[in-house]
Amino acid sequence: MSAPVQKSKEKVALQAVTGNRLRDGAxxxxxxxxxxxxxxxxxxxxxxxxxxxQLLAAAEQDAKNAIVVGPYLFAVSDQSGELQAVxxxxxxxxxxxxxxxAGIAAxxxx
Amino acid sequence: MPLLKNGRVSEDxxxxxxxxxxxxxxxxxxxxxxxxxAERQNFLGRNAAIGVHLKNTxxxxxxxxxxxxIGLIVLDFPKYTDGRAYSQARxxxxxxxYTGELRASGNVLLDQLLIMQRAGFDAxxxxxxxxxxxxxxxxxxxxxxxxxxxxxxxxxxxxxxxxLHRAAQ
Amino acid sequence: xxxxxxxxxxxxDQRVTQFRDQVSRRLxxxxxxxxxxxxxxxxxxxxxxxxxxxxxxxPYGTLTAQQLRQLAHIARRYDRGWGHFTTRQNIQFNWIKLxxxxxxxxxxxxxxxxxxQTSGNVIRNTTADHFAGVARDEIxxxxxxxxxxxxxxxxxxxxxxxPRKFKIAVTGAPNDRAAVKVHDIGLRMHRNAxxxxxxxxxxxxxxxxxxxxGKTIRKFLPKQDLLSYLEAILRVYNEFGRRDNIYKARIKxxxxxxxxxxxxxxxEEEWQxxxxxxxxxxxxxxxxxxxxxxxPHYPERxxxxxxxxxxxxxDRDFARWLRTNVAPHRVPGxxxxxxxxxxxDVAPGDASAEQMEAIADxxxxxxxxxxxxxxxQNLILxxxxxxxLPKLWPALKVLGLDTANSNQITDIxxxxxxxxxxxxxxxxxxxxxxxxxxxxxxxQVHEIGELKxxxxxxxxxxxxxxxxxxxxxxxxxxxxxxxxITLGGHAGEDATLGSIIGPAVASDQIVEAVxxxxxxxxxxxxxxxxxxDTYRRVGNALFKERLYAAA
Numbered sequence: 001m002s003a004p005v006q007k008s009k010e011k012v013a014l015q016a017v018t019g020n021r022l023r024d025g026a027x028x029x030x031x032x033x034x035x036x037x038x039x040x041x042x043x044x045x046x047x048x049x050x051x052x053x054q055l056l057a058a059a060e061q062d063a064k065n066a067i068v069v070g071p072y073l074f075a076v077s078d079q080s081g082e083l084q085a086v087x088x089x090x091x092x093x094x095x096x097x098x099x100x101x102a103g104i105a106a107x108x109x110x
Numbered sequence: 111m112p113l114l115k116n117g118r119v120s121e122d123x124x125x126x127x128x129x130x131x132x133x134x135x136x137x138x139x140x141x142x143x144x145x146x147x148a149e150r151q152n153f154l155g156r157n158a159a160i161g162v163h164l165k166n167t168x169x170x171x172x173x174x175x176x177x178x179x180i181g182l183i184v185l186d187f188p189k190y191t192d193g194r195a196y197s198q199a200r201x202x203x204x205x206x207x208y209t210g211e212l213r214a215s216g217n218v219l220l221d222q223l224l225i226m227q228r229a230g231f232d233a234x235x236x237x238x239x240x241x242x243x244x245x246x247x248x249x250x251x252x253x254x255x256x257x258x259x260x261x262x263x264x265x266x267x268x269x270x271x272x273x274l275h276r277a278a279q
Numbered sequence: 280x281x282x283x284x285x286x287x288x289x290x291x292d293q294r295v296t297q298f299r300d301q302v303s304r305r306l307x308x309x310x311x312x313x314x315x316x317x318x319x320x321x322x323x324x325x326x327x328x329x330x331x332x333x334x335x336x337x338p339y340g341t342l343t344a345q346q347l348r349q350l351a352h353i354a355r356r357y358d359r360g361w362g363h364f365t366t367r368q369n370i371q372f373n374w375i376k377l378x379x380x381x382x383x384x385x386x387x388x389x390x391x392x393x394x395x396q397t398s399g400n401v402i403r404n405t406t407a408d409h410f411a412g413v414a415r416d417e418i419x420x421x422x423x424x425x426x427x428x429x430x431x432x433x434x435x436x437x438x439x440x441x442p443r444k445f446k447i448a449v450t451g452a453p454n455d456r457a458a459v460k461v462h463d464i465g466l467r468m469h470r471n472a473x474x475x476x477x478x479x480x481x482x483x484x485x486x487x488x489x490x491x492x493g494k495t496i497r498k499f500l501p502k503q504d505l506l507s508y509l510e511a512i513l514r515v516y517n518e519f520g521r522r523d524n525i526y527k528a529r530i531k532x533x534x535x536x537x538x539x540x541x542x543x544x545x546x547e548e549e550w551q552x553x554x555x556x557x558x559x560x561x562x563x564x565x566x567x568x569x570x571x572x573x574x575p576h577y578p579e580r581x582x583x584x585x586x587x588x589x590x591x592x593x594d595r596d597f598a599r600w601l602r603t604n605v606a607p608h609r610v611p612g613x614x615x616x617x618x619x620x621x622x623x624d625v626a627p628g629d630a631s632a633e634q635m636e637a638i639a640d641x642x643x644x645x646x647x648x649x650x651x652x653x654x655x656q657n658l659i660l661x662x663x664x665x666x667x668l669p670k671l672w673p674a675l676k677v678l679g680l681d682t683a684n685s686n687q688i689t690d691i692x693x694x695x696x697x698x699x700x701x702x703x704x705x706x707x708x709x710x711x712x713x714x715x716x717x718x719x720x721x722x723q724v725h726e727i728g729e730l731k732x733x734x735x736x737x738x739x740x741x742x743x744x745x746x747x748x749x750x751x752x753x754x755x756x757x758x759x760x761x762x763x764i765t766l767g768g769h770a771g772e773d774a775t776l777g778s779i780i781g782p783a784v785a786s787d788q789i790v791e792a793v794x795x796x797x798x799x800x801x802x803x804x805x806x807x808x809x810x811x812d813t814y815r816r817v818g819n820a821l822f823k824e825r826l827y828a829a830a
Binding site for chain 3: 020022023024025026027063064065066069070087088089092093096097098099100101102103
Binding site for chain 3: 190191192193194196197200204205219221222224225226228229247251252253254255256257258259265266267268269270271274
């Protein structure tokens, strides 16, 4: 997975790193403390290419240590006050399926 | 590169000769198919074993006339996901009757040892400290198999028929 | 129903043990993801958007009541209480944990099931038609051959790393409900001039990025030669299939590039070296498998049932349900009953653990303990006595499985889409649900008649949109969900691929678009014409004109 292209002169979108937890496949985000959380709220963000590359490299080390699978950078925004994913795909990853499941209710937000 | 053969890891006695290098005066050598085809007579004249390293796009039938003179064939897995050499191996063993060493090289994973052996490989270029243990594990993983290959095992359908015939007697 | 013998059981048990070892090495970091991925995939375990998804094989779509109960147990114990039935007759669990996956496989092995080769570049689950063994037009039960192929293809040492996935389907009837022409290999059973039953071999069909109808490479193959011939095809594919580009790696591309004649020649040449070998099927081996698919003993049940006639007159919903959801059975007095998983409240094809258990009970009571999974993501009771229908139907109502819409507009096929799938560009389930909500009046549904809508969330076409009468393909246009519409696709023996009708429509217009297309059909149709018939008669132009004029 590749990060969205940043145009350096414009307002730079923030990036964060996500992946799936190895043990149970849960969607996780790399936190400011260098750990992994299922919530977006403590996620570490990078506002330039160098910081993003460092963040991804740290995540890839965690992949080698059998914590996370397939980490990648994705665009986030804090314009609404709280951190949110930008693309529909990542919003669904963060919040869960937009449909009601036959077993339990899912989050409907779109 | 260490070699796993007959369940043991050892150093390789064979020498790979690049296409543009002169052949050593003695010792078993591994040649590319092109070199073998170009200098066949010379190498047959040497008093040492001949090995050929095929690409996985080579036609194995090209070796057919000389299979009884070739002591080693090396087949290639450029990436473990590229399974062409499994077919090459089976054709060499089962159709062409090759009985020399058949070696798997390239991106060879420990979890593929069993199916490679079933396809006809008896040696593996693999640089892992746990190779011998992986070989033993692979041998014990299954004792029932559905497909006939040249590996000498009876298949499940064959065992089934055997039991049915015995019961009918 | 095929029952495992000790050999089959040993095989799955050993497979579980092997996988358990591989998982623990992965969790301990001894295997990298790159090394583990093919091992995980070959046991049907995908990493999707939210979790690991396990795709369990349901060979030729046939389940016993006991097996269905075990699937319910797995849904409850290891997942979130539900499962999804797929377009290849399998079942998927979407919330599996890697560290519990070996236990799930062990639970499956206990009831003679597995998740082997439901993923990866291997030979996948061989599918048949869901009316196998009970359809009136059947020449021979194709499941016999699916089982023979299943065993031959399980952990095949030569074909475990093919260029790409490989899908085989078998039809035992002239009316092809297995869609054999859009599979990598399609096998059509038929009689030759001497009256012998054998296979027409069709190669290189498929959907996805480049949809193609398969080509016949052999008109008649005798039964005993089936496995040796398949081995020849797979070997040619393994050797010559492209490996440079995953979108050009299916056998359909090879057939397209070298031509059907050359393909046939290469296969025949390879086959000559295999046909007299150990893969030849002796009569007693065929008999061993055939016996297991002997039909159940059918107690004589009446064809004319007063209680059923009375209920039909009295209850219009029951009458409709009889019309669409009960198909004629080979045996007089019986019917093939479709249990609709298309109520619209949850995703098409989804069933809760409670529903699965209740269906298992109903199968025991009303159907010799057998259930089928259809390609249309519904479940089927293949041996229901007509006389039992007045009792069965109310039981289905209670469970929400009584929707009288089989093959109608709301019997929609939809892939999981962007709500679940890592490959998707757009969501498909909400689109299906919105269409179902719009057409929630049964009277209108029946008025419209046979209309197959198929929705895919990306070009991989798991929703089979290319062969939908109305096909809908989700695409991403600048981060927004848009939907491309195709018309006139059909999956049967007269298979055709749908043609694109025009530019993709926005998400908030897709339901209106479907309404518009239905309206055009209703205006133009002649006596007895289904949507597909009207479309084939008048073509794209009128539909397109009306659709985009309204926009």
